[in-house]
Amino acid sequence: MPELPEVNTFKLYFDKTSLNQKIGEVHVHDDKIMRNIDGDSFIEKLTGRTFVKSFRRGKYLFGKLDNGNDVLFHFGMTGDFKYYEDEMDQPRHERFALHFENGYRLGFDCPRKFARILYLEDLEKYISEVGLGEDALVISENDFLKKMEGRKTSIKGFLLNQKLLAGVGNLYADEICFQTRIHPASPVNALKAKQKKAVYKAMNNILTIAIDRARYYKDEKSEDDFFQWRVEGRKAPKGKGVCQVEKIAGRTTYYFDIYQKLYQIE
DNA sequence: TGTGATGTTGAATG
DNA sequence: GCATTCAACATCAC
Numbered sequence: 001m002p003e004l005p006e007v008n009t010f011k012l013y014f015d016k017t018s019l020n021q022k023i024g025e026v027h028v029h030d031d032k033i034m035r036n037i038d039g040d041s042f043i044e045k046l047t048g049r050t051f052v053k054s055f056r057r058g059k060y061l062f063g064k065l066d067n068g069n070d071v072l073f074h075f076g077m078t079g080d081f082k083y084y085e086d087e088m089d090q091p092r093h094e095r096f097a098l099h100f101e102n103g104y105r106l107g108f109d110c111p112r113k114f115a116r117i118l119y120l121e122d123l124e125k126y127i128s129e130v131g132l133g134e135d136a137l138v139i140s141e142n143d144f145l146k147k148m149e150g151r152k153t154s155i156k157g158f159l160l161n162q163k164l165l166a167g168v169g170n171l172y173a174d175e176i177c178f179q180t181r182i183h184p185a186s187p188v189n190a191l192k193a194k195q196k197k198a199v200y201k202a203m204n205n206i207l208t209i210a211i212d213r214a215r216y217y218k219d220e221k222s223e224d225d226f227f228q229w230r231v232e233g234r235k236a237p238k239g240k241g242v243c244q245v246e247k248i249a250g251r252t253t254y255y256f257d258i259y260q261k262l263y264q265i266e
Numbered sequence: 267t268g269t270g271a272t273g274t275t276g277a278a279t280g
Numbered sequence: 281g282c283a284t285t286c287a288a289c290a291t292c293a294c
């Protein structure tokens with residue numbers, strides 16, 4: 001589920017439920033998603049510990065332990081937290097659960113196992129090793145424009161590249177292109193300064209609003225929600241074009257032809 | 267039954 | 281070396 005706004009919601013949930021609570025037991029049902037540690041070591045490392053704070057960058061959520069180490073939660077496509085007391089509430093695809101001493105548990109649910117959990121002794125080192133870009137809501141306009149310089153890749157590919165910019169995923173990238181009326185396949189270096197700035201502004205605006213709503217995949221949908229226009233064949237605003245579906249930057253992409261202009265290198 | 271899904275990565279390609 | 285693309289990962293729902 002998660003792109004930046006959703007991971008932000010996970011962070012709020014994690015902070016509210018799981019900070020400053022001693023972990024009495026750790027149960028690992030499947031350690032496939034643990035990338036640099038096996039299930040037994042994970043249990044050993046976390047038992048008796050307490051999370052003291054958390055930090056989000058892009059789609060990555062880091063939980064800081066009272067020994068100074070961090071646990072990285074990356075949710076992949078289907079990762080989710082569930083905090084519960086009754087065993088009956090255990091999610092179907094829970095991969096591990098932290099049992100706090102207050103009787104509640106934080107379960108990590110993940111059907112597709114694309115999530116990844118890492119135990120980190122040096123968070124900064126990890127971030128620099130993977131080359132994770134600046135958070136999409138933290139990066140300045142200047143730095144954003146600098147990242148764009150000379151880039152031939154599509155605007156969609158640019159927005160999705162977590163090394164350049166962390167947090168934008170497939171749906172929000174489409175939404176940003178839609179709102180700026182830029183065809184997602186437009187090469188970045190074909191955009192003029194005005195469009196580049198518009199992309200930055202739309203990105204900030206959309207992510208901020210999404211964080212406020214924090215509910216796109218749960219609650220009932222309404223007309224002004226994002227992504228509702230992503231329906232093949234739907235007519236564009238003002239009748240200028242039709243919604244197309246195409247693979248761009250390796251991901252299924254929706255856009256309105258005509259309405260969203262394809263910029264090209266002259 | 268086949269296909270694709272909110273993500274990342276490592277191999278392959280140019 | 282760099283930029284970019286693509287298959288692979290695992291499971292479920294339509």
